[in-house]
Amino acid sequence: MTYAEQLSADQARIESSIAEYVDSLWPFGNLVESMSYSLLSGGKRIRPILTLASCRFCGGEVTKALSFACGLEMIHTYSLIHDDLPCMDDDDFRRGRPTNHRVYGQATAVLAGDALLTSAFEVLAKAPGLHTDQLVLAVRCLSEAAGPSGMVAGQILDMVATDRDSTFEQIQTIESLKTGKLIEAAVQLGCIAANVEGERMQALTIYAQKLGLAFQIQDDILDYDGDEAELGKPIGSDAANGKVTFVTLKGIVGCREMVRRLTEEAVEEIKQYEESGFLCWLAEMLAERKK
């Protein structure tokens, strides 16, 4: 199987597992429809893919990491729904479709986000085939990464950081919380599912930090000169909002160079280990992505 085939197979696993969860819910009002709309909207599934790949890298059975991968994607999806709300970023489009609140209204969008956030922990705590020690570690890992010392902290800092004085270090701190923490959690959840700690988990965490930062810089590059049709959203929104980004601070050439360097460092961190091929390939592929 090629790495590209591996990626497709893992994506298919994740899609069907998420769809299965949604189908298991009783459709009160349009809550589940609204949850599904955002959950099953053709995202790249980078985070759950990292969870499955990390589990495999650690010698674990990938099916044991599937619930953790889905719970993580539910957290990511809730954060997008709430982030798009009029009182937050006020975005009308995501992945080429109207945002959740544009379709279902703000109240339902708030509740769909709340439901996904809550369900994420239910899915983690009910992951089949694992010891309760592993389930508890997973809940701790994801709640720390997503909560007021992780992703939500990044979002609040991002909200107040629209002034022109932000430094590179400040933007990096914001992004390491807002995007980085969940990407770190992604690889750590894979390790927990494989029951592996220690050196491999540490190497993977550094890999995830480098990859997460490269991912965010690439996002800023694409917002600056990406293809609107391919991205499924208007470009230039950062500039229009007067937002300081990696591109405004380091220029487009400087950013491309950083993505390249961070990707090399991420690969460097894990390539000494057996079974690191897919994760190295994935890092390279993300650095080249156009959407």
Place this chain on the structure above:
Amino acid sequence: MTYAEQLSADQARIESSIAEYVDSLWPFGNLVESMSYSLLSGGKRIRPILTLASCRFCGGEVTKALSFACGLEMIHTYSLIHDDLPCMDDDDFRRGRPTNHRVYGQATAVLAGDALLTSAFEVLAKAPGLHTDQLVLAVRCLSEAAGPSGMVAGQILDMVATDRDSTFEQIQTIESLKTGKLIEAAVQLGCIAANVEGERMQALTIYAQKLGLAFQIQDDILDYDGDEAELGKPIGSDAANGKVTFVTLKGIVGCREMVRRLTEEAVEEIKQYEESGFLCWLAEMLAERKK
């Protein structure tokens, strides 16, 4: 110690445990301040009180239930913050103070709610002195009660139920989800902390169902003829919103009678057991409450 003294002692335990959690957080932006504002706003703490009391009723050490009690109160608090948002109930006051978004703005209020919801599961999964089996049961219990088949389902149904055709059964279904599920979870978390299942947990769950419904009917009564100063919020908001409530369906006399009957049935369910005194007293007290 009298039951009233017991209640005060448990309330003090809960307050200091919640304050301790908030103090442990790094204050990114005004996120933690906004979380504290709503968490430490002098609520009645009925749900966490029920958790501690149920643990004691089951012969458990009350300190072992403290983290579960706090996590539950964090879920309750997040739901109030999101419920008060302009796109939801659009309330300006709660417990005699401006609502969270009136003080911190909508974006911060959304994020403070998200942070509390996430932290609740962190607090549960880190509860000291318990086996991981118990921690997993607690996460499952609370996520089921609060998620898209529990509290959030109740909120979505409540949103669409403003028409004049709602029946008593429909309102009861909404309330059993919106308020009842968390009250059931409250007693179940106490049982889990005490490592007790079976007959006592079942009796407590029925007690909680009766008490939860009585509690909600009493809320409707107080919204109809309560004392605004004592309640800390304007009365008559249900009527002003054209909302069908237990009072519009059964009248004030009918509602008082239902509260009385449900409270008796709740007490009946548990009074045969030793150590049920406090829980019986609490049910009676809640039926008499003026705020």
